Amino acid sequence: MAPKVLVSDKLSETAVQIFRDRGIEVDFEPGLGKDKERLLEVIGQYDGLAIRSATKVTEKVLAAATNLKVVGRAGIGVDNVDIPVASKQGVIVMNTPFGNMITTAEHAIAMMFAVARQIPEASASTHAGKWEKSKFMGVELTGKTLGVIGAGNIGGIVCDRAVGLKMKVIAYDPFLGDERAKKLGVTKVSLDELLARADFITLHVPKTEKTANILSREAIAKTKKGVRIINCARGGLVDEVALAEALKSGHVAGAAFDVFSVEPATENPLFNLPNVVCTPHLGAATTEAQENVALQVAEQMADYLLTGAVQNALNMPSVTAEEAAVMGPWVKLAEDLGAFVGQISDEPVKAINILYDGRVAEMNLDALNCAAIAGFMKATNPDVNMVSAPVIAEERGIQISRTTQKKSGVFDAYIKLTIETEAKTRTIAGTVFSDGKPRFIQIKGINIDAEVGEHMLYTTNNDVAGIIGTLGKTLGENNVNIANFTLGRTEAGGDAIALLYLDEQPPVDVLDKLTATGMFQQVRPLHFATA
Template identity: 80%
Template sequence: MAPKVLISDKLSPAAVQIFKDRGIDVDFQPDVGKDKDKLAEIIGDYDGLAIRSATKATAKIIAAATNLKVIGRAGIGTDNIDKDAASKKGIIVMNTPFGNMITTAEHAIAMMFAVARQIPEASASTHAGKWEKSKFMGVELTGKTLGVIGAGNIGGIVCDRAKGLKMKVVAYDPFLGEEKAKKMGVEKVELDALLARADFITLHVPFTDQTANILSAEAIAKMRPGVRIINCARGGLVDEEALAAALKSGHVAGAAFDVFSQEPATENPLFNLPNVVCTPHLGAATSEAQENVALQVAEQMSDYLLTGAVSNALNMPSVTAEEAKVMGPWLKLSGHLGAFIGQMTDEPIKAINILYDGSVAEMNLSALNCGVIAGIMKKANPDVNMVSAPVIAQERGITISTTNQSKSGVFDGYIKVTVVTDKRERSIAGTVFSDGKPRFIQIKGIQIDAEVGAHMLYTTNEDVPGIIGTLGQTMGENGVNIANFTLGRAEAKGEAIALLYVDDQVPAPVIKKLEKTGMFTQVKPLIFDVA
């Protein structure tokens, strides 16, 4: 059955057509996003939800989304999506961060010109029949210092445009390296230095706990007199009350804001102040950007629903379509390894250590980590997946560590998973053969070669004669067919293990019979998702 996607906001007809051309069953209801009760009533029928800003994907909506796998936001901001609720339910949240980069950067530059030359006020005055030429004295941008807070995708474009205007550019960004700054032609500085030197300051960072009110009253006091501030990023990055006071005192000469702490903004401390330019969140409002983000979200959602490729997800590592093809068997293996340990472990897990060796160490390890963690967590929560598992692990205080190393053995690549509890450590390793089938190659340090089946039986015992006969006879007498039988031991007369791949789940009475023989220290039926 084809995946089904609901478009609950106004999206380009070309985006709708992309879904159709890719074989997606698409339901275009551009106004239903405004009706939260109706949306909650119908959302359970869909695998995907494509939205803009009008739809609010609240915890209530997500709770009703019984089949939803992905939410795609045509645009950057995802404040209208409860990402925690989505992650816990295993729903991928995607946005389109690159479709409106140029548009938003250009708007910031336009706002800088507008506040430098008081263009909106001068225009209004002239429309009113006044000719107040001397009233609107502006400043040039050439030779001025622009302080850019956040030199990522959009901030980087602003830096480039500002250099074209012959401005000096200083940038504050904890993730900006010295080498990258040199290539961009900007000077990397600390925030206080930027505040002290900049004639214009523009913000291009997301709203987080760390960036909330990054331009506080204290920060504004550190700025040079006559500074002008531009915010086309996110509301809440600037203390608007403090900025209003600084504008009234003259310490700040002007401000240009496209975003506000409360939106829609019908009231704000910055409104009606002289030399403050305000626009209603128009950063992405060009026909080109609206078309780009709509097409991108349709492609991204289609890729995920049809091939498993993940692009621009906020709660899941990205996996390209090419990676998905190569990594598919390894992702299955990671889940199987996690599932084995998860089913074998009854006590609380303190840590999960994952080793990647050889060729697999060059792959997308973040995605493989998610596969391992999901496999482990499925015992406690069968509905867990690669999105929700890391969230659950974090909530439980489980430490995740990853090591990758060059080829160290006979296998081209392998994954080894070790879990740590208060009582013990337990490990398993596996690889993918040339036929694309995952195999278990080591359990508890004992070498094996076991194909993974939907139903398996794991036993441990002392290495003594009669184990194979007892297992075979008990299975045969009770109608359990063995598809594959693997043995391994640490040393002669030492600990040994057996892993049986059987056609159907081993019934509980058969498990009891094996335990009563007294030959086994452990008898454990296992189930794996091999679909």
């Protein structure tokens, strides 16, 4: 059955056609996002939801979206999506951070020119029939110091354009490496140094706990007298009241804002102040950018729904279509390993370590980690998936770690899962053979070679005669067919295990009969998801 997508905000017809061309059923209702009640009524039908900013994907909407797998935001901001709730429900949230980079960077540069030369006020004055040439004395950008707060995708483009304008560019960004700074032609500085030196300051960071109010009253007081401040990133990065006061006092010479702490902004401390340029969140408002992000979100959502490829997800590791094809068997193995330990663990788990050996250590380990955790969590919560499992594990206080190492044994690659409880540590390892099928190769330090099937039976016992006969006889007498039978032991007379691949789940009374023999320490039916 073809996936079904709802487009509830304005998206280009070309983007909608991308879904159709790829065999995805799509309902294009660009006004539906504003109709909260109707959205709640219909959202349960859809696998995907494509939005802009009008649709609010709230906890209530997500609760009603029983089939939803992915939300795609055409644009960078996802303030209108409850990402924590989406993650808990296993819904991937994607955005399109690159489709409007140039447009937003150009708007910041345009705003810098506008405030440097007081263009909006001069234009209004001239339109009014005045000729106030001497009133609008501006400043050049050439030779001035531009302080860029956040030199990521958009900030990096601003740096590049500013260098081309012959400005001296300094940047504050904890994640800016020396090599990239050199490539951009900028000097890395501390925030305090940037505030003290910059003639112009432009912000290009997301709003987080660390960046909220980054230009606070105290920070603005540290700026160079006559500074001009540009914000085309996110509202709430600047203390607007403090900035308004600094503008009135003359400490700040001008400001240009495209974003505000409250939007739509019908009133604001910055409004109607001289040499303050304000625009209504136009950073991405060009024909090219709107088309780009619409096409990009349609391609990303289609790729995920059809191939499992994940791009630009905010709550899930990215996986390309090529990676998805190569990693598929390894993702299945990681999930099976997690499922095994999840089904045999009775005590609360404190920690999980995932070891990647050989060539698998060079794959997308974030995705493999998510698969292993999902397999483990499904033992107690069948509804979890690769998106929600890490969130739930963190909520339960389970520490997740991973280790990598070069090829260390007879296998080209393998994955080993270790879980820790208060009482014990359990391990299981597996690999993928050339046939693409996962195999368990070690349990409790005992080497085995077991094909993984949907229905399995795991037993532990002392290495004594009669185990094979007891298992075969008991299952056979109750019409439970064995597809594959694997045994292993530490040494003669030591600990031993058996792993049976069955055609069907053994009834409870059969398990009871095996336990009643007294030959087994553990008799566990296991179930593994089919590919």
